[in-house]
Amino acid sequence: MAWKVETLLARRLAWKQPGGRRPAAVTVAITGVALSVMVMLLALAVVRGFKQEVRHTILSLSDAITITGYDPDGTTSTPFAAQPVADVLAPILPPEATIEPRLSIAGILKTPSDFLGVNFQSSPSVHAPNGMILSRQQADALTLALGDSLPVYFFAGDRLQVRQLTLDSIYATGVTDHDAALAYCSPTLPTALLGLPAGYAEAIGIRNVDLDHVDDLTQQVSQHLLQAYYQGQIEGAYGITNILQSDAQIFSWLNLIDTNVVVILLLMVAVAAFTLISSLFIIILERVGTIGLLKSLGATNRQIERTFMLMAMRLVVSGLLIGNAIALGLIILQNRTHLLRLDPTAYYVDHVPASLTLLAWLLTNLAALLLSWCVLLLPALAIARISPARTLRWD
Numbered sequence: 001m002a003w004k005v006e007t008l009l010a011r012r013l014a015w016k017q018p019g020g021r022r023p024a025a026v027t028v029a030i031t032g033v034a035l036s037v038m039v040m041l042l043a044l045a046v047v048r049g050f051k052q053e054v055r056h057t058i059l060s061l062s063d064a065i066t067i068t069g070y071d072p073d074g075t076t077s078t079p080f081a082a083q084p085v086a087d088v089l090a091p092i093l094p095p096e097a098t099i100e101p102r103l104s105i106a107g108i109l110k111t112p113s114d115f116l117g118v119n120f121q122s123s124p125s126v127h128a129p130n131g132m133i134l135s136r137q138q139a140d141a142l143t144l145a146l147g148d149s150l151p152v153y154f155f156a157g158d159r160l161q162v163r164q165l166t167l168d169s170i171y172a173t174g175v176t177d178h179d180a181a182l183a184y185c186s187p188t189l190p191t192a193l194l195g196l197p198a199g200y201a202e203a204i205g206i207r208n209v210d211l212d213h214v215d216d217l218t219q220q221v222s223q224h225l226l227q228a229y230y231q232g233q234i235e236g237a238y239g240i241t242n243i244l245q246s247d248a249q250i251f252s253w254l255n256l257i258d259t260n261v262v263v264i265l266l267l268m269v270a271v272a273a274f275t276l277i278s279s280l281f282i283i284i285l286e287r288v289g290t291i292g293l294l295k296s297l298g299a300t301n302r303q304i305e306r307t308f309m310l311m312a313m314r315l316v317v318s319g320l321l322i323g324n325a326i327a328l329g330l331i332i333l334q335n336r337t338h339l340l341r342l343d344p345t346a347y348y349v350d351h352v353p354a355s356l357t358l359l360a361w362l363l364t365n366l367a368a369l370l371l372s373w374c375v376l377l378l379p380a381l382a383i384a385r386i387s388p389a390r391t392l393r394w395d
Contacts, residue, residue, distance in 0.1 A: 050352070107152045149165065
């Protein structure tokens, strides 16, 4: 009930001037709010989408946690029996996590007209003993197609061995350095070439782990392996690293992006605040006569302030609606068309991703409304300094 009069006045007082023209201050205020909200939503969506895509790409290329075997003095990596270690770790891993033994060996792909050096890594995805998976970049460099066979020369210790391998599949991650260097082969191939017993591995990779839980799981793995060693369940020393350590530069870069977003948000808040304050001051000056009339009829300063605050909030809401419509439209358009492209060699993704959660959208709009209300208090307080006698004579 306390706001009934102010609400009624705010509804009755139209922003349009005689002749149906909208004051310039009103247009500037709506435009300022719309642009600020649009930029804030787009910044949040692009940064969140970019971080998600880059994290997904890095996790798909690298193991979340890597366990490497070392000789007794802890100086040189050495192959080890993978199954006992996997059995020890199985009870503490999340249900969705997978354990993949790793063996790698350097090789040279040879065609009649060209050759290419790559690093072969064992993968359970390669089922045929003489099968291999190359990247699109590697296949194009050697002009290979699915089903093609070619000799591959492997360096096993101080020996050079050759195998005839068949291209079973082609992959593409978009990360140039990875696609140029890494190929995949059957787990039995490097085992035979290196003369290792079945089930041995140079490292064990743990995949499908939430990035937010990698550090905690790394500590659990380390403690569990140490306990299993003292209990005689496993032998030897093991080095443990995780993706946050091996790719620390990438994740530091992603964290730095958050700072840029904070700067953008602060700038947009400052732009919107300045626009609203200046616009409301202009609107108040244009309505000096109305203010004087309301005061002469007995309206208090508080009532008039509330009336103009409500009128100004109508502008804010209009700006929010316009800004939200444009921002959400651009996000949907980009996600469906990938109109804005990126260089994957530099950004790990080939387009600008955009992802906005419902919570982030709600908080942004609620914060905009709250800040707008607080910002509008300053020009509204200027109404108390306006004298009815002078305003009625205002020309």
